[in-house]
Amino acid sequence: MFEKILIANRGEIAIRVMRACRELDIKSVAIYSDADTTSLYTNYADESYPLGNPSPAKSYLNIEKIINIALESGADAIHPGYGFLAENPKFGEECEKNGIKLIGPSGKVINQMGDKITSKALMKKAGVPVIEGTPEGITDLDEAKEIARQIGYPVIIKASAGGGGIGMRAVYEEDELVRAIESTQSVASTNFGDSTVFIEKYLEKPRHIEFQLLADEHGNVIHVADRECSIQRRHQKLLEESPSPIMTEELRAKMGESAVKAAEFIGYSSAGTVEFLYDNGKYYFLEMNTRIQVEHPITEIVTNTDLIKEQIKIANGDELNYVQNDIQVTGHAIECRINAEDPLNDFAPNPGKITGYRSPGGPGVRLDSGVYMNYTIPTFYDSMISKLITYGRNRNDAINRMRRALSEYIILGVKTTIPFHKAIMRNPNFISGDLNTHFIDQYKKGIE
Numbered sequence: 001m002f003e004k005i006l007i008a009n010r011g012e013i014a015i016r017v018m019r020a021c022r023e024l025d026i027k028s029v030a031i032y033s034d035a036d037t038t039s040l041y042t043n044y045a046d047e048s049y050p051l052g053n054p055s056p057a058k059s060y061l062n063i064e065k066i067i068n069i070a071l072e073s074g075a076d077a078i079h080p081g082y083g084f085l086a087e088n089p090k091f092g093e094e095c096e097k098n099g100i101k102l103i104g105p106s107g108k109v110i111n112q113m114g115d116k117i118t119s120k121a122l123m124k125k126a127g128v129p130v131i132e133g134t135p136e137g138i139t140d141l142d143e144a145k146e147i148a149r150q151i152g153y154p155v156i157i158k159a160s161a162g163g164g165g166i167g168m169r170a171v172y173e174e175d176e177l178v179r180a181i182e183s184t185q186s187v188a189s190t191n192f193g194d195s196t197v198f199i200e201k202y203l204e205k206p207r208h209i210e211f212q213l214l215a216d217e218h219g220n221v222i223h224v225a226d227r228e229c230s231i232q233r234r235h236q237k238l239l240e241e242s243p244s245p246i247m248t249e250e251l252r253a254k255m256g257e258s259a260v261k262a263a264e265f266i267g268y269s270s271a272g273t274v275e276f277l278y279d280n281g282k283y284y285f286l287e288m289n290t291r292i293q294v295e296h297p298i299t300e301i302v303t304n305t306d307l308i309k310e311q312i313k314i315a316n317g318d319e320l321n322y323v324q325n326d327i328q329v330t331g332h333a334i335e336c337r338i339n340a341e342d343p344l345n346d347f348a349p350n351p352g353k354i355t356g357y358r359s360p361g362g363p364g365v366r367l368d369s370g371v372y373m374n375y376t377i378p379t380f381y382d383s384m385i386s387k388l389i390t391y392g393r394n395r396n397d398a399i400n401r402m403r404r405a406l407s408e409y410i411i412l413g414v415k416t417t418i419p420f421h422k423a424i425m426r427n428p429n430f431i432s433g434d435l436n437t438h439f440i441d442q443y444k445k446g447i448e
């Protein structure tokens with residue numbers, strides 16, 4: 001087993017990985033920029049090393065600096081967390097060159113899943129349902145018109161190298177098509193250096209349901225059940241829950257089987273997530289995320305698993321500890337992302353000094369927090385400061401506990417999304433489980 005793991009990340013996920021290391025008796029190494037000298041996570045590691053300049057490019061995205069610290073500290077593995085270098089193929093190559101194990105899937109798989117046209121083509125071959133559309137990028141506008149006519153409007157134009165919803169444009173009638181293609185191509189080339197775009201049937205009010213995967217390096221793959229992630233704002237998830245309110249045993253078996261087939265077909269290893277769109281009884285492959293995700297705790301709670309420890313064991317070459325039958329869903333869990341943002345000012349980031357802080361607790365509450373009383377939230381990084389998770393025997397229990405925990409969670413000195421989540425927990429459509437990806441737009445007024 002590894003002796004020492006470097007966590008190439010910061011905040012709550014760094015603490016989460018350090019906790020898994022400690023439980024496995026593995027030493028942990030923290031890295032911190034000048035803006036993170038007082039951050040909580042550095043206290044949980046056995047040793048910590050400075051990165052210097054706080055800009056992401058010069059710190060948490062600086063492959064050379066991070067590899068050098070790993071070599072200097074004698075770390076034999078690196079956990080990338082999520083964001084930053086977590087899905088960067090170059091990072092995997094550099095780690096391999098330096099004899100350091102990067103905890104995650106192979107660079108080849110990260111590359112393949114990073115391209116939407118490639119990933120869709122692979123999924124189709126694997127027998128996973130994909131959304132009707134062009135198998136290749138658009139090269140000829142007349143051909144595109146013909147294809148859009150065959151698919152039937154509305155259609156959506158998507159950038160193949162896209163992510164996080166950037167480079168996506170819904171088109172409701174033919175005379176908008178050309179302009180939509182050209183604008184998406186230019187957005188794609190500016191943002192991703194690749195202007196390849198393709199067309200799909202546009203699903204107007206789908207749900208976003210994703211399946212957690214665990215795959216070892218010996219070809220064993222299982223799914224670890226589903227998460228509902230439809231409550232998003234500008235492609236930023238705000239709240240997630242497991243299981244999905246619409247999940248049944250047979251639908252879970254069917255979608256789970258598709259997710260496992262996808263992973264087996266591409267030779268996936270480590271933890272990963274297959275995202276689906278669900279639209280009145282049918283589901284379609286959307287994307288595959290080749291990293292551990294922010295919302296992994298709700299899965300850990302309802303399936304009684306530790307996904308980070310499993311990732312570390314898989315990277316160590318161990319066989320999976322579970323067979324599919326070991327995965328049973330018990331109860332219900334909800335995660336609210338607590339961001340230092342102002343919900344009444346378009347969720348603009350609101351960093352600053354925390355002048356008052358009291359954590360929630362009690363039955364059915366888990367708080368994965370990266371902050372503390374008197375901590376000054378830096379301006380350089382993501383605005384998520386903690387994740388409040390509640391769970392109970394059923395969804396109603398979990399909602400009641402979330403209402404209570406949100407009322408106990410005191411953060412003064414900065415604005416946060418706590419009031420927003422309190423409103424969601426009182427929103428009739430959320431309570432009824434009537435969710436889709438337009439939830440926020442549909443009910444924004446009721447939430448502000």
Ligand SMILES: Nc1ncc2cc(-c3cccc4ccccc34)c(N3CC[C@@H](N)C3)nc2n1
Pocket residue numbers: 131156163164165168200201202203204206207208229230232235277286437
């Ligand atoms: N053919 C078709 N129809 C509807 C879609 C709707 C979305 C979408 C759009 C806006 C918010 C979403 C939230 C969760 C899941 C999907 C969405 C979508 N994407 C793709 C990138 C992902 N982050 C959002 N692709 C879609 N594709």
Ligand SMILES: [Ca+2]
Pocket residue numbers: 164275287288289
């Ligand atoms: Ca994704």
